[in-house]
Amino acid sequence: MQRCDIILQDGTVIDGTGATAQRADVAMEGGRILHVGDCSEIKADEVIDASGQVIAPGFIDVHTHDDWALLATPDMAFKVTQGVTSVVAGNCGISAAPFSAKGDLPAPFDVIPGISAGRFDTVEAYASAVTEARPAVNVRLLAGHSSLRASVMGADLERAATESEINAMRDALELALRQGAAGLSSGLDYPAALSAPMEEMIELAGVLKGHDRAVYTSHMRDESDTVIASVRETLETGQRSGARVVISHHKCAGKANFGKSVETLKLIDAARCGHEVALDVYPYVASSTSLIERFLPSAEDIKVIWSTPHPEQDGRMLNEIAADWGVSREMAVTRLQPAGAIYFDMDEGDLQRIMQHPAAMIGSDGLPGVDKPHPRLWGTFPRVLGRYVRELKLLELTQAIHKMTGLSATQFGMIDRGVVRAGCIADLVIFDPDQVADMADFDHPTRPSRGISHVMVNGALALADGQQTTTRAGAFLS
Known part of the structure; x- marks a missing residue:
């Protein structure tokens, strides 16, 4: 019986090409995808149950x-x-x-x-x-x-x-x-x-x-x-x-x-x-970049997210800051520099x-x-x-x-990545299509998302059962 490192079992594979989804297993060995399909004849060191979830390229x-x-x-x-x-x-x-x-x-x-x-x-x-x-x-x-x-x-x-x-x-x-x-x-x-x-x-x-x-x-x-x-x-x-x-x-x-x-x-x-x-x-x-006066006219609202001389203003709206200081928005921008902002535009x-x-x-x-x-x-x-x-x-x-x-x-010329196919690099994600959602918002911008259970980078688990592992297997791609 053929052996491999990991099998993702009984998931819905969406392969990244735009093709129709298919029910399949995905076997990985040595950082690459070994087989996509029925893996019942392959013995794995680790089996991850992907039933009810989508297996996609990372x-x-x-x-x-x-x-x-x-x-x-x-x-x-x-x-x-x-x-x-x-x-x-x-x-x-x-x-x-x-x-x-x-x-x-x-x-x-x-x-x-x-x-x-x-x-x-x-x-x-x-x-x-x-x-x-x-x-x-x-x-x-x-x-x-x-x-x-x-x-x-x-x-x-x-x-x-x-x-x-x-x-x-x-x-x-x-x-x-x-x-x-x-x-x-x-x-x-x-x-x-x-x-x-x-x-x-x-x-x-x-x-x-x-x-x-x-x-x-x-x-x-x-x-x-x-x-x-x-x-x-x-x-x-x-x-x-x-x-x-x-x-x-x-x-x-x-x-x-x-x-x-x-x-x-x-x-x-x-x-x-x-x-x-x-x-x-x-x-x-909403966009986000440096706080620049030239960008003010295009935005309905502007939120300051950092300011070197005035860190106490981080997270406040520019109009509120200007009103508190009794100055124009343009003058407030000058006082806040250097600074960054979110533009609702x-x-x-x-x-x-x-x-x-x-x-x-x-x-x-x-x-x-x-x-x-x-x-x-x-x-x-x-x-x-x-x-x-x-x-x-x-x-x-x-x-x-x-x-x-x-x-x-x-x-971007990423060879053997971006698709779930035998021979390709095992950069993969498993998620629940009924639950996946962003949890970060403009008031709580660093909340992790939900619904993603596993992430594999070059065949190694970076996220397992929704928790980040200590494995760091990323690389510079040329």
């Missing part, structure tokens, strides 16, 4: 800022407890590597705790740090445009890069890709990159063409009043550079822009006829329309390392399964799982 969080959290808090409880087995870090132009800049830098660098202590000249050095830290989940790293800019240009970022500076960034990006980076990310809506013209991005994104499955992800130049123009710019950057494109956390912020997703998605569909374009989205109508209709798009993946955009984060850090994936699949029936369960797994793995 969720892939395609939009994170976990670069430093993987090193500082390697248990990664906020990922493991929601079924995430792999993360894509280095988004919005900020990456831990390649990043050799010294000193203080403008937003959005201030939004990531640990950034001052953990800057790595090369992706290779960062990968070594990940290996030493032994995080509980896998990581795929993007090289951040703002990190490249700051490394080459220092703090002099309010201008376009010169030809020699672009060449230096191209060289650093080329090395990063050779050392395993997944591609290039940008954060053109922030002070660190606002002055970078499209031509600068085209020059850098062009480096990706020589690397299989490398991708350009963009937090676009604007997600509010000029969102349509920003989509056009992003798509043109991809077309002219030849780079595959992912539009980050696609949204239409501000009441005046509600409904514009109809047009932005039409633009994306037209571009997809001749070019590879995808997008990611999180299941909330989106429309549920746009969110649902974007989430349903066939090229839309799920990403949390969570910001770890603060006491009162946006609840998306802890609740994104169970929220999709509970609210948007079970309650609202916006997505079929197989469709939602595909957006969290197989589609994500394909877009």
